[in-house]
Amino acid sequence: MTIALETLKALPLFSDISGDDGAMLIRNSRIISCKRGKFLFMHGDKITHFYVICRGAMQIFRETPGGHEITNDILIAGDSLNTEEVVGSQTVHAVNARAVEDSSLLAIPVSWMRENLKEFDHIAGKLLQNLADRLHSVQVEAEQLTTMSAAQMVACYLQKLCVLYDFDPHGFELPYTKTLIASRLRIEKETFSRTLQTLRDQGITVTGTHVSFKDMRKADNFSCGECSVAEECGTHRLFYEKLDKLSVHGT
Amino acid sequence: MTIALETLKALPLFSDISGDDGAMLIRNSRIISCKRGKFLFMHGDKITHFYVICRGAMQIFRETPGGHEITNDILIAGDSLNTEEVVGSQTVHAVNARAVEDSSLLAIPVSWMRENLKEFDHIAGKLLQNLADRLHSVQVEAEQLTTMSAAQMVACYLQKLCVLYDFDPHGFELPYTKTLIASRLRIEKETFSRTLQTLRDQGITVTGTHVSFKDMRKADNFSCGECSVAEECGTHRLFYEKLDKLSVHGT
DNA sequence: AAGAAAAATTGACCTAAATCAAGGTGTTTT
């Protein structure tokens, strides 16, 4: 299945692609679908394509020799897979990618991407940017793993979701199973479950899959109060802006 | 102080720069020195330069609100500082950089770098590559933080040093204080100290600052045996190649 | 060489989170 130029331009990576380049890209790529639970690729497979998620979500994970699953990321629409591998000229996948829900992806042959990178159009600039951003967030993640408690990490994650759902006053639903989220946060599902209890006292109530922030200031204090990266954290900043707005209208 | 074209070409980042571009770069950059213990920049400072280490070592670290130091990296000759920040168009440093030992660095104005990136010469390619590599290693680090014991992480670090020192049969000296290494590995110095005891049973003996691998196979098994990234790990591979070579000559 | 400062070790103790195990809830299949 081919892709429309508009669909292409809707993807952040290709938002300012030229008509010509877009046409060229469309000729070389196609849309594939990946049903919930299906693997897009597995560890050890040959790297054939660079992918951009158009719809759905993909789990990127590894398995330890002991058979334990380690989720490195959950990617959503707009995100791309394989960037490091394509840039780093690897030939074989080191991780697994599985659809968390029914998904569709734009698949671009790696050869085409690599050829194109040599001429450095705007795409390479975006990739550079993208890699820099991801590097930053993984660094932050590593830092938080050693400085924050499990409860703080969960709270931090929920705050990000809260922003993603635009501070919906009705709250929001967890987008994935708790087991998957726990795995993404590198904690055990039991620990995750228990932290949700303690978060009640910190202004966040989770009932079933429904999350609602009862006291945003308290929640923010709890997770960001002793975080080493709070000042540069977009989520933290947005929380404060929101709180300012609310206090103008309130009391 | 200006830099010689040869010195410039000795840096991996600029190894295949053209004569013209090299001359241009030399005109725009200079060598600065940074004495042991001195800060190159601090958290909150304006980002003025992109740096490449010519000699010495720099500690990249943050401070938690609680005053605890978190070492994110120890960079050595050939490594560059600030890549993400320059690419990501940040204006202010989020981390501190301090010289671990007397160091000298090539300082290139950020404005010049950014200007140059737009035209994408080979440098941008190297940066892209560099970011991809670093992203990969931080991802591995995050993974290891949750899957490996402190002793395994220390062993893994010592293995890397062993490779860096080319399997010197006399062993090697730790390049930094144990406190710094512990901080880099995100464990406490006390824990680090204790792991060194247990590593004796795993074929690695550390006396004072001197490290020697008594049983490379055992050591490798201990740290890589249940590591999720062992197959793609260069250090692990080199260890095995070395062991093969040794077994041909031995017994 | 003496004294100060920095780095490293060692011991005792504590705690957060993993692990193990059992039971509960909800959802899909037949």
Place this chain on the structure above:
DNA sequence: AAAACACCTTGATTTAGGTCAATTTTTCTT
């Protein structure tokens, strides 16, 4: 509607590594 399954919760227990405090060793300074 029952069975099967996936997912989640709760409790009891263990343990790795952090924390605190006291020395000892090494390195730097004068």
